Amino acid sequence: MRINSIKRLKKCLVAAVAVTAVSLSAAGVVMAGGKDSLTIAYHVGVPAWDPTTGLSSVNPQLQSIYKSVFDQYIDQNPDLSFKPGLLTDWGWNDDRTKVHMTVRSGAKWQDGEPITAQDVVWNLNRASDPASGNPVAGFIWASVGDFEINGNEITGTVKSYTADYFKWMAFLTGYLIPPHYYEKVGKEGFEKKPMGSGPYMVDKFERGSYVRLKANPYYWGGKPAIENVVFKFVTNPASRIAEIESGSSDLTLNIPFEEYDRLKDKSGLVGVTTPVSDIAMIFFNDVEPFLDANVRKAAVHAVNRKALVDRLLKGYGVPLHTLEAPEYAAYDPSIKVAYDPELAKSLLAESGFSPSNPVELTIQTTRGYLPKDYEIIQAIVGMWRKVGIEAKIDVYEVAKHYELRAQDTLAPAAFYNWGNSVGDPQDSTGHAMFGPSPHSVWDTDDLDGMIGPLWGELDENKRIAGWKKVSRHIADNAYVLPLYQQVQPVIHRSGLSFTPYVSNFILPHTMGW
Amino acid sequence: MTAASLLRRLMLSVPTLFGVLVINFVLLRVVPGDPIAMMIGPGATPEDIQNLREIYGLDQSIFQQFLFYIRDLFNGNLGISISMRQDVVELIGGRLPVTLELAFVAIVIALVGIVGFGITASMWKGHWPEVLIDAFSGFVQAVPDFLWGLLFILIFGVLWAFMPIFGRMDLTVEFDPATQFYLFESLLRGDFVVFASVLQHIVLPALSLALPLIAVGTRLLKSSIIESMAQDYVQLARVKGFSHFRIVVSQAFPNALIPTVTLTGVQMTFLIGGTVLVERIFGYPGLGNMAIDAVINRDLPLIQGIVLTFAVMFIVLNILIDMTYAFLNPRLRHD
Numbered sequence: 134m135r136i137n138s139i140k141r142l143k144k145c146l147v148a149a150v151a152v153t154a155v156s157l158s159a160a161g162v163v164m165a166g167g168k169d170s171l172t173i174a175y176h177v178g179v180p181a182w183d184p185t186t187g188l189s190s191v192n193p194q195l196q197s198i199y200k201s202v203f204d205q206y207i208d209q210n211p212d213l214s215f216k217p218g219l220l221t222d223w224g225w226n227d228d229r230t231k232v233h234m235t236v237r238s239g240a241k242w243q244d245g246e247p248i249t250a251q252d253v254v255w256n257l258n259r260a261s262d263p264a265s266g267n268p269v270a271g272f273i274w275a276s277v278g279d280f281e282i283n284g285n286e287i288t289g290t291v292k293s294y295t296a297d298y299f300k301w302m303a304f305l306t307g308y309l310i311p312p313h314y315y316e317k318v319g320k321e322g323f324e325k326k327p328m329g330s331g332p333y334m335v336d337k338f339e340r341g342s343y344v345r346l347k348a349n350p351y352y353w354g355g356k357p358a359i360e361n362v363v364f365k366f367v368t369n370p371a372s373r374i375a376e377i378e379s380g381s382s383d384l385t386l387n388i389p390f391e392e393y394d395r396l397k398d399k400s401g402l403v404g405v406t407t408p409v410s411d412i413a414m415i416f417f418n419d420v421e422p423f424l425d426a427n428v429r430k431a432a433v434h435a436v437n438r439k440a441l442v443d444r445l446l447k448g449y450g451v452p453l454h455t456l457e458a459p460e461y462a463a464y465d466p467s468i469k470v471a472y473d474p475e476l477a478k479s480l481l482a483e484s485g486f487s488p489s490n491p492v493e494l495t496i497q498t499t500r501g502y503l504p505k506d507y508e509i510i511q512a513i514v515g516m517w518r519k520v521g522i523e524a525k526i527d528v529y530e531v532a533k534h535y536e537l538r539a540q541d542t543l544a545p546a547a548f549y550n551w552g553n554s555v556g557d558p559q560d561s562t563g564h565a566m567f568g569p570s571p572h573s574v575w576d577t578d579d580l581d582g583m584i585g586p587l588w589g590e591l592d593e594n595k596r597i598a599g600w601k602k603v604s605r606h607i608a609d610n611a612y613v614l615p616l617y618q619q620v621q622p623v624i625h626r627s628g629l630s631f632t633p634y635v636s637n638f639i640l641p642h643t644m645g646w
Numbered sequence: 647m648t649a650a651s652l653l654r655r656l657m658l659s660v661p662t663l664f665g666v667l668v669i670n671f672v673l674l675r676v677v678p679g680d681p682i683a684m685m686i687g688p689g690a691t692p693e694d695i696q697n698l699r700e701i702y703g704l705d706q707s708i709f710q711q712f713l714f715y716i717r718d719l720f721n722g723n724l725g726i727s728i729s730m731r732q733d734v735v736e737l738i739g740g741r742l743p744v745t746l747e748l749a750f751v752a753i754v755i756a757l758v759g760i761v762g763f764g765i766t767a768s769m770w771k772g773h774w775p776e777v778l779i780d781a782f783s784g785f786v787q788a789v790p791d792f793l794w795g796l797l798f799i800l801i802f803g804v805l806w807a808f809m810p811i812f813g814r815m816d817l818t819v820e821f822d823p824a825t826q827f828y829l830f831e832s833l834l835r836g837d838f839v840v841f842a843s844v845l846q847h848i849v850l851p852a853l854s855l856a857l858p859l860i861a862v863g864t865r866l867l868k869s870s871i872i873e874s875m876a877q878d879y880v881q882l883a884r885v886k887g888f889s890h891f892r893i894v895v896s897q898a899f900p901n902a903l904i905p906t907v908t909l910t911g912v913q914m915t916f917l918i919g920g921t922v923l924v925e926r927i928f929g930y931p932g933l934g935n936m937a938i939d940a941v942i943n944r945d946l947p948l949i950q951g952i953v954l955t956f957a958v959m960f961i962v963l964n965i966l967i968d969m970t971y972a973f974l975n976p977r978l979r980h981d
Contacts, residue, residue: 174812181732191685272690272691339814341932342814365813376811379811536679536683539695
């Protein structure tokens with residue numbers, strides 16, 4: 134009996150070893166790159182699928198995947214300009230008390246059901262409902278209500294005028310989900326099997342690993358050229374590099390610039406860099422020693438932005454002097470703050486400081502969250518030291534930054550990256566610098582007095598001119614230290630037509646082999 | 647291990663788990679990083695922020711939150727993930743088998759390596775195989791598991807693109823699993839295409855986890871065998887004319903196994919801890935990979951659930967090690 138058992142065990146072991154050996158020696162690595170498929174080694178995974186509520190809905194890095202599955206009310210061109218999405222027409226009445234929208238005719242959800250004006254209103258009402266968990270329900274979506282429907286036309290009443298209301302229809306949480314499906318499957322059912330009306334349908338989703346998308350035959354923009362798309366969630370940069378080098382993926386992004394330079398020269402690979410709507414900046418807090426204008430101005434004049442970009446980012450960055458990037462509506466190229474260490478020294482001297490008697494402060498930064506973040510701050514601290522500012526670096530996680538910023542208890546200086554993919558000044562300079570905003574750090578009456586009236590300014594030209602004045606005032610008084618516009622490095626297989634977006638979107642339906 | 651001592655161990659694990667719960671819960675709420683602060687977009691009003699706090703139950707005091715947490719825990723409810731908007735029990739249930747399967751394969755690789763290298767080094771004590779194995783062990787021990795992972799990605803994924811370096815199985819392979827134990831399930835169902843794919847994907851992460859364990863285990867097994875070789879029963883076996891190989895394998899090895907099993911058991915907890923980074927590097931969708939996302943997003947219910955799961959795993963593992971130890975050493979069964 135025992136002998137038989139041992140014999141059986143031996144047979145099983147031999148079989149297992151044989152199967153293992155055959156398995157390991159069988160198929161090699163499956164290469165990406167078929168004409169009807171595209172594999173993207175993406176840098177973040179999708180935690181949740183509802184693009185209108187919760188933490189994920191305001192994560193800019195997830196918008197490429199959301200935009201592939203869901204439609205936005207209004208869409209964007211690669212240069213940030215706006216174009217019709219599910220709305221083909223939109224606007225305000227003359228006195229900005231009413232809004233009007235036209236819903237695209239013939240558009241369908243991914244189950245083939247037609248998209249109606251009622252569906253659009255259901256989504257707008259849901260977005261403005263605080264119970265839905267939309268993080269910007271109050272300020273944006275609740276600013277217009279009492280919608281009325283007439284065929285494909287929708288009108289709504291303005292409750293509190295928000296100039297960028299329509300721009301948010303192309304921004305975070307500005308997506309539509311099918312009411313009939315959502316009400317049928319519920320919140321959890323939607324997370325398991327999401328549905329929208331975008332160019333791709335979710336075919337298979339393995340949380341933490343990948344999502345496989347299939348072209349949506351009902352898409353109003355025409356069926357995408359590439360039938361199957363896989364977003365692999367490869368969060369480790371070294372693994373993303375290996376993915377593209379090994380041929381396992383066709384496209385990757387967010388890799389170190391040194392690796393980008395190496396990969397772009399490799400045969401079969403193409404490199405594309407695009408300045409995107411992310412701005413590296415240093416928040417100044419209205420606490421000592423930055424209550425002294427001389428110290429603030431010296432801290433700004435002492436920083437050589439071009440050297441930072443050239444030496445640390447290998448030239449992949451665009452030096453900036455305001456919180457408005459060149460693609461933004463209120464960008465004013467005439468606003469410049471000179472790099473002038475001698476001026477910085479003389480300003481500090483007026484306040485009694487010098488390299489031998491430096492003013493001391495703390496600067497907070499993340500390390501590894503943004504490209505070369507810590508190294509950039511080290512370099513800035515070195516530049517400051519030469520003129521008489523001795524800064525101590527405090528490294529923290531980005532989660533702590535958000536908490537401290539919400540409590541307005543950041544250090545005198547704090548490095549951050551501000552993203553604004555719709556380019557409206559309210560969403561960059563506005564929320565970053567207006568005292569009552571939960572995101573602002575510098576809170577002084579002079580600035581709040583300039584910004585306050587702009588929120589309600591009905592004349593668009595006056596509004597933009599007003600924000601340019603605000604930018605100049607901020608630059609003149611050194612209330613913040615804008616550094617540079619980030620550049621997104623993308624490596625893709627040759628033969629793939631790739632369209633870069635300033636908004637940092639990676640959109641498979643705009644690509645083809 | 648008697649039934650009484652097993653019961654005693656189980657009862658002792660209750661206060662241990664409660665301690666883990668309390669420390670975990672309080673620490674998460676006092677360390678910096680507010681999930682709501684991460685969630686508020688530009689344009690959010692103070693009312694939006696307060697509303698989100700209420701939705702996620704973070705407007706209550708820590709003590710109240712803890713009471714609700716304990717109440718829900720007794721009902722088998724670990725809450726809803728803030729970032730993934732799914733039931734935490736369901737999320738952990740989906741990922742735990744992935745990690746367990748990875749850990750199992752890593753342990754199998756480690757045991758094969760420990761036994762193979764340990765016996766080889768003892769057999770050829772003082773000769774080049776021992777020197778080679780000692781040098782290998784020293785080198786492997788000095789390199790952490792995640793670095794092995796990166797090295798394997800470079801070697802087998804880029805320089806010699808032979809093995810897959812991402813995920814759990816080939817994305818072109820269709821598989822409709824009933825459980826999350828893909829490897830075992832595909833083997834039992836006789837689906838060798840899936841089995842091959844899963845096995846190929848698991849080898850490199852499992853090897854990364856196994857190598858440090860192999861290094862530690864090999865050294866201990868070798869020294870234990872050498873120690874056993876000086877015992878009287880081994881001398882007797884020699885007198886009886888047993889071959890050197892037979893003496894090592896059948897006489898010295900079984901007795902040398904006890905300390906090795908104990909140490910391997912302790913090291914297994916490190917191995918499971920190591921899955922966090924290794925899963926991340928290989929994009930392996932296990933519990934460790936999810937733990938990192940949960941921490942980045944300050945997903946308090948999910949972090950609490952994962953820490954609790956790891957704590958239960960460690961306690962169970964320690965009890966199992968003690969039971970194995972008692973099984974291998976008959977004297978302990980009567981203590």
